[in-house]
Amino acid sequence: MATDDNFPCSLTLRVPFPDARLASVALQALRVDKELSGLVKRELSTVASPGSEHAGETVLQVDYKATTNRMLRVAVNSFMDSLALVLEVQEEMDVDVIESEKASI
Amino acid sequence: MPDAKGRRIALGCEGSANKLGIGIIAHDPITGEALVLSNVRDTFVSPPGTGFLPKDTARHHRAYFVRVAKKALALSGVSISEIDCICYTKGPGMGGPLTSVAVGARTLALLWGKELVGVNHCVGHIEMGRAITGASNPVVLYVSGGNTQVIAYAEQRYRIFGETLDIAVGNCLDRFARTLEISNDPAPGYNIEQLAKQGGRVLLDLPYAVKGMDCSFSGILGRADDLAAQMKAGEPGPDGEPFTPADLCFSLQETVFAMLVEITERAMAHVGSNQVLIVGGVGCNERLQEMMGAMAAERGGSVYATDERFCIDNGIMIAHAGLLAYETGFRTPLDESTCTQRFRTDEVFVKWRD
Numbered sequence: 001m002a003t004d005d006n007f008p009c010s011l012t013l014r015v016p017f018p019d020a021r022l023a024s025v026a027l028q029a030l031r032v033d034k035e036l037s038g039l040v041k042r043e044l045s046t047v048a049s050p051g052s053e054h055a056g057e058t059v060l061q062v063d064y065k066a067t068t069n070r071m072l073r074v075a076v077n078s079f080m081d082s083l084a085l086v087l088e089v090q091e092e093m094d095v096d097v098i099e100s101e102k103a104s105i
Numbered sequence: 106m107p108d109a110k111g112r113r114i115a116l117g118c119e120g121s122a123n124k125l126g127i128g129i130i131a132h133d134p135i136t137g138e139a140l141v142l143s144n145v146r147d148t149f150v151s152p153p154g155t156g157f158l159p160k161d162t163a164r165h166h167r168a169y170f171v172r173v174a175k176k177a178l179a180l181s182g183v184s185i186s187e188i189d190c191i192c193y194t195k196g197p198g199m200g201g202p203l204t205s206v207a208v209g210a211r212t213l214a215l216l217w218g219k220e221l222v223g224v225n226h227c228v229g230h231i232e233m234g235r236a237i238t239g240a241s242n243p244v245v246l247y248v249s250g251g252n253t254q255v256i257a258y259a260e261q262r263y264r265i266f267g268e269t270l271d272i273a274v275g276n277c278l279d280r281f282a283r284t285l286e287i288s289n290d291p292a293p294g295y296n297i298e299q300l301a302k303q304g305g306r307v308l309l310d311l312p313y314a315v316k317g318m319d320c321s322f323s324g325i326l327g328r329a330d331d332l333a334a335q336m337k338a339g340e341p342g343p344d345g346e347p348f349t350p351a352d353l354c355f356s357l358q359e360t361v362f363a364m365l366v367e368i369t370e371r372a373m374a375h376v377g378s379n380q381v382l383i384v385g386g387v388g389c390n391e392r393l394q395e396m397m398g399a400m401a402a403e404r405g406g407s408v409y410a411t412d413e414r415f416c417i418d419n420g421i422m423i424a425h426a427g428l429l430a431y432e433t434g435f436r437t438p439l440d441e442s443t444c445t446q447r448f449r450t451d452e453v454f455v456k457w458r459d
Contacts, residue, residue: 086212
């Protein structure tokens, strides 16, 4: 990401998902809530995993830019908390998981 | 899509304060009757002397979301394909906890291919109270840790007739429980209520702060805190005798509940209704129900209240109010499925009532 004089601190996260659908679900669930501080900019996208482009956009890419490292840390920590919940819901409550648990009872 | 019986089904997620609640409701297509299929709740309880902070509460909601949701789904017996929509609390409430639950609700809606419905928490309480008690057009007293409002319905809105000018009545009680370092388990208000039953030897003098249709509680809390400090220092009460935490709880309850009864009665006289519905966590308090009942009886009416399953924040009320809106065509597009800490009761267009 291009450096920005006002937002010198940056971080890029790349989160791999099993498939493009789950990556897209995460993108859509997480991008709704805006960053609370004007001192932080965030861009979310899904991209193809290097070397396995045929699988589609299976990687959630998050580009963070902030005025200070402290603001960057606060924003990224908060994002990781939300991401963890999305991953847990995907793992435990996707349609096929619930249906197979129901069938095994 | 409706289930085999043609019922509409919604899953509701609530987390505006320290309760995480997820519930599933069904509406009968002909009678409109609401049937509770499951109603699961997990409460974040902070240690005595402390309140629940937004960050810790949000962490609790994230940690329990999947457990509570799975239990609600299993208990309801419905399959994912039978669910029509996912409802979540849009506001009002604490930002962090609200957003953590909204993230979970959004993920479920996306995974399951369902529409989202954002619900006003206060309207959730009102609609659930109406459905459970059968009160058709009551004056509503909404009393909880975050809200204190007297409400009546007119022309597609729940109109606020009176409200607190500072803190909520439940916040006043919760914070006084902290002053006395009473347990927050199961709820500070419940423990104050139990303690108050042992008090009553003396009614300690506290300010009575009704201002027109509105109330104020922060000054009363300040005075109650002063009295608690005097008690701890071993100073006697107004009659020269010592007083106890039970006397303080009794006096606080009697004073603030009398204020609530007064503004509710005035609203009833205004709108010409003799029904009063009490909703919100403080609505479980049996002493408040008793005092309100005495007032309503004098007016030839009655009080409608629910028990802790529906009074205290829960997911089923969000599912119910959300499904009422859904049935009128209301949807919350994903891009707009944010939360807001401030969301007044009268901002909601109540399309589902005449």
